[in-house]
Structures are given as C-alpha cells and as structure tokens.
Amino acid sequence: MPARSVMLKGAAFWLPVLALALIFPQLPVSGRSVHTGVLICIYGVTVYGLGFLFGTAGQLSVAHGTLWGVGGYTAALLTLNYGVSFWLCLPAAMVMAALFAGLVGYPSLRVKGHYFLIMTFAFSEIARVVALNWRTLTNGDTGLVLAASPDALGPITLNSRVEWYYFTLFLLVVAIIAAAILPRIPLGRRLKAAAQNEALATAAGVNAARDRVVAFMISGLFAGCAGACWAYYQHFMNPDQFGSGPGIEFILMLLIGGAQSLSGPIIGVIVTMLLPRVFGFSATQNEIALGVIFIAIILLMPKGVPASLGDLLRGRLRAKGRAA
Amino acid sequence: MSVLLETRALSKHFSGVAAVDEVDLRIAKGEILAVVGPNGSGKTTLFNVTSGFLKPTTGSVWFEGRRIDESAPHLLPGRGIARTFQQAMTFGELSVRETVMVPGYTGRFPKVDVNRLLRLCGLGDQAEVAGNALPYGRQRSLGVALALATSPRLLLLDEPAAGLSEEDAARLAALIRDIRDEGVSVAVIDHNMHFLLPIADRIMVMETGRVIFDGTTADMQAHQRVIDVYLGQDVV
Ligand SMILES: Nc1ncnc2c1ncn2[C@@H]1O[C@H](COP(=O)(O)OP(=O)(O)OP(=O)(O)O)[C@@H](O)[C@H]1O
Numbered sequence: 001m002p003a004r005s006v007m008l009k010g011a012a013f014w015l016p017v018l019a020l021a022l023i024f025p026q027l028p029v030s031g032r033s034v035h036t037g038v039l040i041c042i043y044g045v046t047v048y049g050l051g052f053l054f055g056t057a058g059q060l061s062v063a064h065g066t067l068w069g070v071g072g073y074t075a076a077l078l079t080l081n082y083g084v085s086f087w088l089c090l091p092a093a094m095v096m097a098a099l100f101a102g103l104v105g106y107p108s109l110r111v112k113g114h115y116f117l118i119m120t121f122a123f124s125e126i127a128r129v130v131a132l133n134w135r136t137l138t139n140g141d142t143g144l145v146l147a148a149s150p151d152a153l154g155p156i157t158l159n160s161r162v163e164w165y166y167f168t169l170f171l172l173v174v175a176i177i178a179a180a181i182l183p184r185i186p187l188g189r190r191l192k193a194a195a196q197n198e199a200l201a202t203a204a205g206v207n208a209a210r211d212r213v214v215a216f217m218i219s220g221l222f223a224g225c226a227g228a229c230w231a232y233y234q235h236f237m238n239p240d241q242f243g244s245g246p247g248i249e250f251i252l253m254l255l256i257g258g259a260q261s262l263s264g265p266i267i268g269v270i271v272t273m274l275l276p277r278v279f280g281f282s283a284t285q286n287e288i289a290l291g292v293i294f295i296a297i298i299l300l301m302p303k304g305v306p307a308s309l310g311d312l313l314r315g316r317l318r319a320k321g322r323a324a
Numbered sequence: 325m326s327v328l329l330e331t332r333a334l335s336k337h338f339s340g341v342a343a344v345d346e347v348d349l350r351i352a353k354g355e356i357l358a359v360v361g362p363n364g365s366g367k368t369t370l371f372n373v374t375s376g377f378l379k380p381t382t383g384s385v386w387f388e389g390r391r392i393d394e395s396a397p398h399l400l401p402g403r404g405i406a407r408t409f410q411q412a413m414t415f416g417e418l419s420v421r422e423t424v425m426v427p428g429y430t431g432r433f434p435k436v437d438v439n440r441l442l443r444l445c446g447l448g449d450q451a452e453v454a455g456n457a458l459p460y461g462r463q464r465s466l467g468v469a470l471a472l473a474t475s476p477r478l479l480l481l482d483e484p485a486a487g488l489s490e491e492d493a494a495r496l497a498a499l500i501r502d503i504r505d506e507g508v509s510v511a512v513i514d515h516n517m518h519f520l521l522p523i524a525d526r527i528m529v530m531e532t533g534r535v536i537f538d539g540t541t542a543d544m545q546a547h548q549r550v551i552d553v554y555l556g557q558d559v560v
C-alpha cells in the first residue's frame with residue numbers, strides 16, 4: 001500500500017478514537033469509569049512497550065510486571081525517602097526499569113523465544129521474593145503508602161481523577177507514537193530482520209543479541225513510566241501487585257489485541273479491563289476467565305486474536321473460492 | 325599473487341568426527357575459486373568456519389593478514405567477508421528491497437545503489453515482492469544480492485545456482501565474473517560443473533573433510549581419479 005493511503009487509513013481510525021478519548025470524562029460517566037480509563041491508559045503504556053518487543057523483536061516477556069514494579073518502587077522510594085518531585089521520579093523510574101531490563105537481558109543475550117520467556121518469568125519471581133524480604137527497603141508485604149499527590153508542574157496538577165486521566169492519556173498517545181516509530185528506525189529494521197532469520201541477519205552484519213537487549217531496555221522505559229504513574233495514582237504498592245501475575249496479564253492484553261497492528265495493544269487492554277465489568281465477574285472468576293482465555297489464545301491464536309481471525313476468514317474465503 | 329584469505333591446518337569436529345580435516349585453504353585477491361566434492365565432504369562446514377559462524381576445533385583463519393577466527397560472526401561482514409547460505413533464506417515478509425537494505429541499517433557498510441544491485445542479480449522487477457514469496461531459485465539470488473550489499477572483498481557462495489533456471493544460472497555466472505573483475509575474490513561451492521568450470525580460475529576438491537585436489541581446471545582434467553570418483557563421467 002502506498003504510504004499516503006496507509007496514513008489516511010490510520011487517521012480514519014485514530015482521530016475518532018482520540019476524539020472520543022478526549023471527550024470521555026465530559027460525558028455523563030461515573031467516577032469509576034474515569035478510574036478505569038486511567039488504568040487503561042497506564043496499562044496501555046506498558047502493553048505498547050511489550051508490543052514493540054514482541055512485534056518487532058519477536059520476544060515475549062513476563063518481566064514487564066516486574067519492570068512496572070521497579071518503576072513504581074523507584075518513584076515511591078525516591079519520594080518517600082528523599083522527597084523527590086514526581087516529575088523527576090518519572091524519568092528516574094523509566095531509567096531504573098530500563099537498567100533492570102538490561103540486567104535481565106544481558107545474561108539472556110543468547111536465548112530467544114520460549115527460553116527468553118522462561119528467563120523473564122524466573123526474574124519476576126526472584127524480584128518478587130526479594131521485594132517481599134528486603135523489608136528495610138520495600139517494607140515487605142505491608143507495602144508502601146505514597147500519600148502525596150504529584151506537585152504542580154506549571155499549570156499541570158494531578159489531584160483529581162480527570163486530571164490523571166488526561167495526563168495518562170497523553171502518555172499513552174506518546175507511547176503509541178513511539179511504538180509506531182520504533183519499528184521504522186534502523187534498530188527496528190534490524191530487529192525485524194533478525195526475528196525472521198538470525199543467521200541471515202548476522203551475515204548482514206547485525207548484532208542480533210545486542211539489539212535484542214536494547215529493545216528489551218527500551219520496552220522497559222514504557223513499563224517504568226507506567227509503574228511510576230500507577231504508584232502515585234493508587235497511593236499504595238505491595239510486591240504481590242508486581243511480578244509474574246501482572247506480567248502474564250500484560251501478555252494476555254497484548255495477545256488478545258495482537259502485536260502486529262498499532263491498534264492491537266489498546267484494543268486488548270480495553271477488552272481485558274471491561275471483561276469483568278461486562279460479565280459481572282468477581283475477582284476470582286475474572287482470574288479464571290483470563291487464565292482460560294490465555295491458554296486458548298496461546299494454543300489457538302499465537303499471532304493474537306485479530307490476526308488469527310483474519311487468517312481464519314481468509315482461509316474460509318479461499319476455501320469458498322476453491323469450492324466455487 | 326597476494327593471498328586474501330588463508331586457513332592454516334583448519335579442522336572442525338562434530339562429536340569427534342572431522343567434518344573439516346586440516347585444510348589449508350588459500351584464496352587470492354581477485355580470483356574465483358570453485359569448491360567441489362561429494363555430499364558431506366565438508367564444503368559448507370569450511371565456509372561456516374571461514375565466515376565465523378562456527379569456531380574451529382583446531383587451526384586458524386586469516387584475512388588480509390589478520391587472524392579472524394576469534395571474531396564474532398556479525399563483525400566479519402564489516403571486515404569484508406560476505407557469505408550466502410546453502411538453504412534458501414529470507415527475512416520472511418520483508419520485500420526484496422527491504423532485505424538488501426538491512427546491511428545499511430547497521431552503519432557498518434558503504435552506501436550501495438539498491439536498484440542497480442537488484443538489476444545485477446536479476447531481481448530488478450521484483451523489488452517490492454516479499455522475500456518468502458519468491459520462487460526458490462530467486463530466493464538464492466536474493467541471498468547473493470544481500471551479500472553484495474555489504475560491499476565485500478571476499479564473497480563465499482554456497483550452491484548459489486541450485487534451483488536456478490539455465491538462463492538465471494548464466495546470468496549468475498556472468499555476475500560472478502563481473503564481481504571478480506571489480507577485484508572481489510569469490511569462492512563458490514556447487515555441484516553443477518557446467519556452471520562452475522567456465523568461471524573458475526582454480527578448483528579445490530574435498531573428500532571427507534580433506535582437500536584431495538587443488539589446482540587449475542586444466543590440471544584437473546588430467547587428474548583422472550578426481551574426475552572418475554568425485555565428479556562423474558559426463559562433466560568435463
Ligand atoms: N552442525 C553440525 N552438527 C553435526 N554435524 C554436522 C554439522 N554440520 C555438518 N555436519 C556434518 O559434517 C559433515 C560435512 O557436512 P557439510 O554440510 O559441511 O558437507 P557439504 O560438503 O557441504 O555437503 P553438501 O554437498 O551435501 O552440502 C557431514 O557429515 C555433516 O553431517
């Protein structure tokens with residue numbers, strides 16, 4: 001497709017979505033709906049980072065729940081212990097999450113695919129146990145209470161849900177734009193090539209292992225940013241809220257929406273967040289439902305729901321064509 | 325004749341069995357070397373070690389006077405060694421054009437004229453086709469184009485003519501000559517003597533990991549044993 005028509009098609013989808021997102025809090029919706037909107041934006045930022053990693057580098061990571069926690073704890077601890085402003089905590093949390101991603105990624109340099117997934121799972125569990133037991137730093141399973149709201153940055157204040165909504169929506173838009181650009185820069189092109197065929201990419205001079213670590217660190221920036229927002233927005237953190245549990249949930253969100261299209265992650269986040277509300281599930285029922293969906297997707301639709309449905313439809317059409 | 329690449333007593337063992345056995349390979353500047361031998365004689369393994377994809381069990385590899393067998397494989401294209409693979413390989417749905425642009429994204433190579441390169445490799449009218457949608461033979465040509473996109477001084481081609489039509493094979497033969505005439509050394513593995521013999525400056529014959537003949541085409545025609553046993557009767 002020529003670039004122009006791709007852009008038109010993109011605009012036809014994103015502009016109405018953005019307009020709806022912008023007026024959403026002005027509609028007669030409950031505070032709880034705005035709250036869900038904030039969470040969708042925060043999760044969305046993380047899942048776009050995960051989507052870049054999976055869609056471009058072909059790597060799935062369970063560790064994003066932990067990297068998210070690293071961001072949250074970094075922000076909370078900097079503020080609680082040193083009185084650092086939210087606006088400095090945010091970049092610090094991003095850098096810290098990226099460094100942790102490098103820490104996991106470096107020893108995993110050579111592993112790919114399923115092996116990498118298992119490495120990130122192990123890392124998540126180790127990190128959770130450390131967070132539980134390093135009481136002097138993390139306050140163990142009691143968790144941390146971060147009562148403060150972010151200080152004002154010029155005209156920007158984050159005291160109400162609606163203000164949080166617009167701020168996290170802005171971050172989400174930035175994340176989506178970043179996720180659109182990253183596959184097109186040289187790093188993204190190299191990652192795509194290496195994900196398709198590493199030997200051939202190596203023969204073309206690509207250092208695939210190093211590029212994968214860099215990609216993992218970049219996707220850590222997204223998770224760290226979201227984690228810092230989450231900590232400030234929820235005012236409370238404990239180690240069980242991070243780790244493989246949320247990490248798997250992020251993967252689920254990604255796979256429900258699909259990583260191949262730019263709209264996939266946000267669709268997946270929204271569907272996953274609205275599921276319990278639409279069906280009136282309890283927390284336990286919801287976990288079971290998500291677990292079942294997760295297994296079904298992994299087994300039946302490894303490319304994500306939209307892509308697999310697309311394949312299925314095309315297959316049907318072809319079959320019909322043959323029959324005719 | 326100045327030596328571009330040299331292996332010294334190079335061996336590669338797989339679980340104790342020598343796939344390459346004490347090979348002294350020499351490739352001169354600007355020559356076309358044909359590497360032939362029966363299936364499993366170690367030709368591909370020799371290329372894999374030479375291009376850094378496998379570490380030698382013993383022996384060493386030298387390029388332009390420097391030892392390279394300890395270098396990571398992704399660094400050797402930047403030093404001037406490019407290779408293709410015996411199996412047709414693509415970057416999946418990446419188009420032909422996007423494929424040959426990959427080396428450019430590493431910042432290790434001089435800029436190349438992609439359109440000209442694709443024309444030279446017979447892919448000029450398929451630039452926007454996905455690599456994995458090309459017919460098998462054309463996928464190998466894409467491999468050659470990708471290797472050339474790194475502006476190599478030594479090109480290692482592993483059965484580049486397999487699956488090509490006669491016309492495409494003739495075009496490839498002409499291309500290999502042109503590349504050589506521009507000063508690039510080329511080593512070509514192939515089983516097709518009709519393709520190889522007219523372009524080769526020198527022939528090396530391998531059997532069970534060892535070099536059993538190394539010399540000119542004319543010499544080989546006198547080497548009856550090589551002809552009888554390893555090349556078949558009908559070829560020369
Ligand atoms: N990665 C590997 N692991 C184990 N054994 C291998 C490996 N690669 C090659 N071999 C063995 O080494 C020997 C030489 O194989 P190689 O592929 O180099 O032969 P070849 O001359 O290229 O053959 P062909 O003409 O069929 O391509 C064979 O016995 C092969 O089974």
Ligand SMILES: [Mg+2]
Pocket residue numbers: 367368369410
């Ligand atoms: Mg071979």
